Amino acid sequence: MREKAFQDYYPDDLSHCFGCGRLNTEGHQIKSYWDGEETVASFTPKPYHTAIPGYVYGGLIASLIDCHCTGTAAAAAYKFEGREMDSGPPLRFVTASLKVDYLKPTPIGTPLEIRGRIEEITDKKVVVMATLSAKGIVCARGQVVAVKMPEDMIQ
Amino acid sequence: MREKAFQDYYPDDLSHCFGCGRLNTEGHQIKSYWDGEETVASFTPKPYHTAIPGYVYGGLIASLIDCHCTGTAAAAAYKFEGREMDSGPPLRFVTASLKVDYLKPTPIGTPLEIRGRIEEITDKKVVVMATLSAKGIVCARGQVVAVKMPEDMIQ
Numbered sequence: 001m002r003e004k005a006f007q008d009y010y011p012d013d014l015s016h017c018f019g020c021g022r023l024n025t026e027g028h029q030i031k032s033y034w035d036g037e038e039t040v041a042s043f044t045p046k047p048y049h050t051a052i053p054g055y056v057y058g059g060l061i062a063s064l065i066d067c068h069c070t071g072t073a074a075a076a077a078y079k080f081e082g083r084e085m086d087s088g089p090p091l092r093f094v095t096a097s098l099k100v101d102y103l104k105p106t107p108i109g110t111p112l113e114i115r116g117r118i119e120e121i122t123d124k125k126v127v128v129m130a131t132l133s134a135k136g137i138v139c140a141r142g143q144v145v146a147v148k149m150p151e152d153m154i155q
Numbered sequence: 156m157r158e159k160a161f162q163d164y165y166p167d168d169l170s171h172c173f174g175c176g177r178l179n180t181e182g183h184q185i186k187s188y189w190d191g192e193e194t195v196a197s198f199t200p201k202p203y204h205t206a207i208p209g210y211v212y213g214g215l216i217a218s219l220i221d222c223h224c225t226g227t228a229a230a231a232a233y234k235f236e237g238r239e240m241d242s243g244p245p246l247r248f249v250t251a252s253l254k255v256d257y258l259k260p261t262p263i264g265t266p267l268e269i270r271g272r273i274e275e276i277t278d279k280k281v282v283v284m285a286t287l288s289a290k291g292i293v294c295a296r297g298q299v300v301a302v303k304m305p306e307d308m309i310q
Contacts, residue, residue, distance in 0.1 A: 016205045018212040026203035048181035050171045051249070052304075057173040058250045059218025066214050094206070095213045099254045149207075 005031035006039075006071040009085040014092050014149075019067035030064060032071040032116070039072040039116040045108055056106040061140050064114050065130045066098050069144030072116035073126035077148070080121050093126065093146035106132065106139040124148050160186035161194075161226040164240040169247050169304075174222035185219060187226040187271070194227040194271040200263055211261040216295050219269050220285045221253050224299030227271035228281035232303070235276050248281065248301035261287065261294040279303050 007020045007030070018027040032041040043064055051057040073093040078085045106112065113133045120127040130142040162175045162185070173182040187196040198219055206212040228248040233240045261267065268288045275282040285297040 014207055016208055018204050018206075019214045021205070024203060024205065026201075046181075048179060049173050050176070050179065051173075052169055053171055057218075058253065059174045059214065059221050062217040062221065062253060062255075063212075063214025066217065094260075095255075095257050097254070097256045098213065098217060099252065100217075100250075101252045102250050105249075 003033065004085075005033055006075045006085065007031055009090075010074075010092060011090045014090070017067065019063045020071060028063065028067070030067050030071075030114075032068050032075070032114075034075065035115075037117070039068065039075065041068045041071075041114045042111050043114065044111045047108070050108060051105075054105075054108060056108050056112070058100070058102055061102070061106060061112075061132055062098060062100050062142075064112065065100055065132060065140070065142035066095055066144060068114040069116055069128040069130050069142065070095055070146050072118070072128045073144070073146035076118050076121055076126050076128075080123070092149045094149050096125075096145040096147045098142065098144050100140055100142045102140050104137065104139045107134050110134050119143075158188065159240075160188055161230045161240065162186055164245075165229075165247060166245045169245070172222065174218045175226060183218065183222070185222050185226075185269075187223050187230070187269075189230065190270075192272070194223065194230065196223045196226075196269045197266050198269065199266045202263070205263060206260075209260075209263060211263050211267070213255070213257055216257070216261060216287055217253060217255050217297075219267065220255055220287060220295070220297035221250055221299060223269040224271055224283040224285050224297065225250055225301050227273070227283045228299070228301035231273045231276055231281050231283075235278070247304045249304050251280075251300040251302045253297065253299050255295055255297045257295050259292065259294045262289050265289050274298070
C-alpha cells in the first residue's frame, strides 16, 4: 500500500478543492508524494479535457501544476518546521501567483507526470518550480508562489 | 439577440476546447465579446468549483483567463489584418505562457467578469492583459502570451 498523499492530510474543511480535495467528488482529486527531494503526482486527463483534438487543454495543465505545487508547499512547510504532516496545527497554502510556460502541445490519452521542486522557503511563503511531462517529455513548466492560508479564509 | 461570440467563429475542428469550445458539451463554453477597446466574458462557476468552501478554485480562474485571452487574441488578430471573423483563413491562437496573480479570494455563487486588453500585437503573437472580478472587485490579474496556432497542431 502506498503512503498517504499530501492531500490526504488536509483537514476535512480544507479538502473540498476542485483540483485536489479528497472530499470533492466532482473534482480531480490529485495526489502528491515525495520522491527524494522532489515531489510527484500523476494524472490522466479525461477524453473531454481537450484543447484541440489530441491535446490537453491548458487550463487543466495550469490546475494540475497549481494544486500539486500548493500541496508541495504544505509538505515542505511541515518539513521546514521539523514535524510530521499529521501533527497540528494544520498547514495549508494558497496560490499568490501562478506562471505556466507551455513548451509543447501535451498529448491526451496518456498519464501526465507533474514534478515539483522547492526553490525558496520561509515561514510564510514557498516558491515551487514544476514540470509537467507526457511520455517522459516535458511539455510545460510552472512556478507557483504559495503563501500560508490566511486565518480569515478558514471558515 | 446578442452578437456572436469570438468562440462562435472558431471552425468546428477547433471548437472542442474544454474551456471555450462550443462543441465540448462537458466544458465551460465561455463566450467573449468586444466592449469598446476591451473584451469581456462572464462565467458563473458551479458549486463544486471550490478552493475552500465559499471561494472559487484557482485552476478555474486560470482557465477562464486563458481561454478569454486566446479568444481575445484571435479577435484582435482579425482586426489587425483588417478583416471580419467570418472571413478565411481562420485564425486561432494557443497559449505560450500564462501568468495569474491571485489578489483576493474569489467568492463563489456570483457571476465572474473577465476582461481583456491588448498589450502588444504582431502578426504572430498577441499579449493580452486580463482581470477577473466578482461583484465589481478585481480578484485576479492575468497575462497571456498567445501565439498563432502552428499548422501541425491542426489535424
